[in-house]
Amino acid sequence: MSTSQPRQTLQLPPIVLGGSGFSYQVHPDPKSVPVSKIIRHAFDVGIRAIDTSPYYDPSEHLLGEALASSDVASQYSRSDYILMTKVGRVSVDKFDYSPNWVRKSVHTSLERLGTTYLDAVFCHDIEFVTIPEAIEAVGTLFELSTKGLVRYVGVSGYDLDRLVYVAHAVREKYGRSLDVVQNWAQLTMQNTRLERYGIPALKEAGVPVICNSSPLASGLLRASGVPLGTLGDWHPAPNGLRAAVKRASDWVGTQDTTLAGLALRFSVARANRASQNGVSVHTLLGICSINDIEENVRAVRSILLPESAVGDGVKNGDASVLRLKSVNEAVEQRDLVLFRTVRKILGDWAEYDFNKGQVKQDVLPWWPGLSAGISADVLGDWSALAPRSSW
Template structure:
C-alpha cells in the first residue's frame, strides 16, 4: 500500500482534553460528572480537541452524549473541534489488534461518539503487542482513512523506543508516515526523555505531530498524590519516588506556587520550545471538572502570551488559550530555577523510567533551544526489543493521562 501523496497536518490546540477523566479508572462514578458542561466550558476557553479510548469506559458514551447535547451543539458544530480515540486495547490485560477488531472498534467508536468520522485514531499502548501486530493495525487504520472514516492515524504508548521503531517501520512498509504519536509522562519535570530523545527521533521518522500526555506524570506531580479510582493504587511510581515528590511539593509551596502548576507550566514551555522545524508538540490533560479546566487555563495563561504581531489586533475579551503561542520568558526563567531545585530534591529519581527504572541524566532539560540542538542521527534506536511482545509491569496498564 503506497499512500505517499502530500497530506495536510493534523491541527491541534496547545492543550488537548483527555477523556480518561470520565472513566472508572479515575472517577468512582463518572456518570455523575456533568460532562456536557465541562466540554462546553473547555471549548469556550479554547480547548477544542478531545482524546479518549474505548478502554476509558464509559468515556466514549458520555462524550458522545455531551457533544450532541444542547449545551455543546447549540454553539459548536462537528467541524469546530477535533475528536480522537484509540483501538486495540480492550481491558487491563486484553488486546486485539487484528484487522477485524480494528474495523469493529472504529465502527463502535463512531456510534458512541455520535459522529460520521474521527479526526485521529491511535493504536493504544503498542508496547503490549508485538511489533508486527502494531504495524498491521496501522495499515488497517490507513485503509479506513482512505474511506474517510479516520482522517489521521497514530500510535500511543509509554515505551519511546517502541514508538520510534514502529514509526520508522510504518513509513518503510506503507510509504506513508504516521500522522501523530502520543507518549505519556516523559515530558515532565521528572522525566524529560520525550524532549531529549523522542521528538528528534520521531521527526526522523516523518512524524509531524506529537502529543505529550500526563504532564503531571499521571497525577504524581501534585500535592495530593497519585489518583485513586475503582482500580485502587495502580500508579507505577515506587514509594521512594513518591516520597521525594512529596518533599518537592512541600518546598514548591514555600515559593508561592504549587507543584502541579509548576509541572504543567514546565511541560507546556518545553512543548512550545520543541514545536519548530516541521514538528508541533501538544499537551494532553486529563480533566474531570470545570475547576480542573480553570486551574489548567490559569497555568497556561501565565506561561504563554499572544505573539507580538498578533497582540495589537486582538480584542482581549475574545482571546482564548488557543491564541497564545509565545512564551512568557520571564515566567519561564523563574520556573526553570524552581524546576532545577525540584529535580535536585528528586535526586536519583529524576529521569526514573516507569519501565526501565533509574536512567542517568546526561542533558539538563531546561537549556533553551535544547530540542533544536540534538542530532537525531546519533539517537539510534536499538533493535534488541524487536522480539519484545508484552512488558512485565502490568499494573501500569491502568495509567491515567492527567
C-alpha cells in the same frame, strides 16, 4: 499499500482535553461528572480537541452524549472541534490488534461519539503487543483513512523506544509516515526523555505531530498524589519516587505556587519550544471538572502569550487557548529556578523511567540509520519479544 500524495497535518490547540478523566480508571463515579458543561466550557476557552479511548470506560459514551447535548451542539458544529480516540486496548490485560477488531472498534467509537468520522485514531499502548501486530494495525487504520472514517493515524504508549521503532517501520513498509504519536509522562519535570530523545527521533521518522500526555505524570506531580479510581492504585511510580515528589511538593508550596501548576507550565513551555522545523508538540490534560479547566487554563495563559499581545485590547488572561503561541520568558525564567531545585530534591529519581528504572545518561542513543532500512531479521527479533506486563 503505498502513497506519496502530500497530506495535510493534524491541527491541534496547545492543550488537548484528555477523556480519561471521564473513566473508572481515574474517577470513582464518572457518570456523575457534568461532562456536557465541562466540554462546553473547554470549547469556549479554546480547548477544542478531545482525546479518549474505548478503554477509558465509559468516556466515549459520556462524550457522545455531551457533544449531542444542547449545551454543546447549540454553539459548536462537528467541524469546530477535533475528536481523537484509540483502538487495540480492550481491558487492563486484554489487547486485540487484529484487523477485524480494529475495524469493529472504529465503527463502535463512531457510533458512541455520534460522528461520521474520527479526526485521529491511535493504536493504544503498543508496547503491550508485538511490533508486527502494531504495524499491521496501523495498516488497517490507513485503509480506514482512505474511506474517510479516520483522518489521521497514530500510535500511543509509554515506551519511547517502541514508538520510535514502529514509526520508522511504518514508513518503511507503507511509504507513509504516521500522522501523530502520543507519549505519556516523559515530558515532565521528572522525566524529559521525550524532549531529549523522542521528538528528534520521531521527527526523523517523518512524524509531524506529537502529543505529550500526562504532564503531571498521571497525577504523580501534585500535592494530593496519584488519582484513585475503581482500579485502585495502578500507578507505576515506586514508593521512593513518590516520597521524593512529596518532598518537592512541600517545598514548592512555600514558593507561592503549586507543584501541579509548576509542572504544567514547565511541560507546556518545553512543548512550545520543541514545536519548530516541521514538528508540533501538544499537551494532553486529564480533566474531570470545570475547576480543572479553569486551573489548567490559568496556568497555560501564564506561561504562553497570545499571538497579538500588544494593541488588540486582549489581555493575556482572557485570550483563547487557540491564540496562545509563544513562551512568556519572564515566567519561564522564574519557573526554571524552581525547576532546578525540584530536580535536586528528586535526586536520583530525576529521569527515572517506569520501564527501565534509573536512567543516568543525559542524552540517550537510538538506532542510528534506522530510517535507511529495516531488515526482516530485526523485525523478527522484535516480534519475538513478549508484550510488557501491565502495571
